[in-house]
Amino acid sequence: MIKNVHVLFICVVCLLLYNCDNEPYEGEIILPDNACELAMLNVSEALTSFSSASGVNYNMLCQAYKDALQNQIDICGDDGSLQTLIQDLGDCILNTENLCEDAEAATIVAQSAYENATADNFEDVCNNYKDALEYQITVCGDSDFLQDIIVQLDDCRPEFVDLIGVWTLVGWNTDMARDINNDGIVTNNYLEEIDCYTNETIEFNANGTGAFYYRSEAQITYTPNSDGSDEDFFVSCSEINESLNFTWSETINTVEIITENGIALSYLRNGNSLNIGIDDGFVATNTIDGESMIIERVIFVYVKL
Known part of the structure; x- marks a missing residue:
């Protein structure tokens, strides 16, 4: 309309x-x-x-x-x-349904422009991306997930810390707020609810190589409540000691990674954070039938401490 x-x-x-x-x-x-x-x-x-x-x-x-x-x-x-x-x-x-679809499509276009920004146009495309996110919130409804991205974009000034060094996982941000630890408080950052993944790191070397270091792994299950309102979650965390080597390159606001097994990953770089969205980043299995799953997209957030 x-x-x-x-x-x-x-x-x-x-x-x-x-x-x-x-x-x-x-x-x-x-x-x-x-x-x-x-x-x-x-x-x-x-x-x-x-x-x-x-x-x-x-x-x-x-x-x-x-x-x-x-x-x-x-x-x-x-x-x-x-x-x-x-x-x-x-x-x-x-017709808010079509308007919301248009807003989501506009956000995707703005995000793509942001991820491919140059030093000359970074501030403009960043502000355009923020405007698209704010408009999507207006027509599609409020979302802490989208609001978190706006907060991370900050004032759109291209000021970044040196990539070389160790980055630590600090967030699992999602669009759905849940109470993973069953304390009655919901959150969009699932990592705050899981006593696991407390020392997952990425190390970038000056020669264009690096490695992911994985030190824990969680198995997450859930039991639906009888009234169908919410779920009770259960998290089992195991210690592991694994690494995955990669090569990397960077632009003004993205870090492109190719792992040793040929997987390409694109991290969005914003100030002192690296973000990547994984469609099946959160998976929880139903304890009743052992087959049904909750699968959600997660934005993994790393910072250089």
Whole structure:
């Protein structure tokens, strides 16, 4: 519908221009010409405001535009064109489902631009990415997951610590808040709930090589509550001692890694953090049937301590 607003804008401007230079619409003009001109001006102003409507103020600005159109019809008359515009606006209820899909798509485009930013355009594309995230929150609903990304982007100044050295895992950020340790408090950072993965590190060497160091591994299960409201989670943590070598390269805000077994990973670099999203980063198995699973995308966050 937002796209249609711009089409409406062009249509109404054309109608206004036409009526300024030609006879009024068919119908009885009961007020002086200056009243008709004022009504047209009000329509133009209402449309300008409506053309920038968002999910928050869409209904209000749409209704104001419809009222202005109806006022012009009452004062100036109508050949049917203005009434058609009013009918096209419907009940001024925004189709938020499609709008949300458009917002999510715009965020993906903005994120891609951010991940490929250069030193010359970094600040601009970073701010565009933040704007896209904020708009997605506005039309799709609030999300701590998206808000965390905005916070991490900070003021969009490209100031980074030296990549060389040891980075430590500090967060498992998700879009779904859960109570993994069953203490009655939900969180989007599952790592805070799991007594495991407390010393997972990435080491970057100056010669373009490095290694992941894995020192623990968790098996996570859950039992659905009888009322179907929530789940009780169980975490079993085992100590391990494994490593995975890789080669790396970096741009202004991404770190590209190729592991020794040929897997390509792209980490988003932001200030003192490295972030990567893994679609099946969180997996919990149902204890009842042993087959059903909760699988969620996780943003793994590393910082250089």
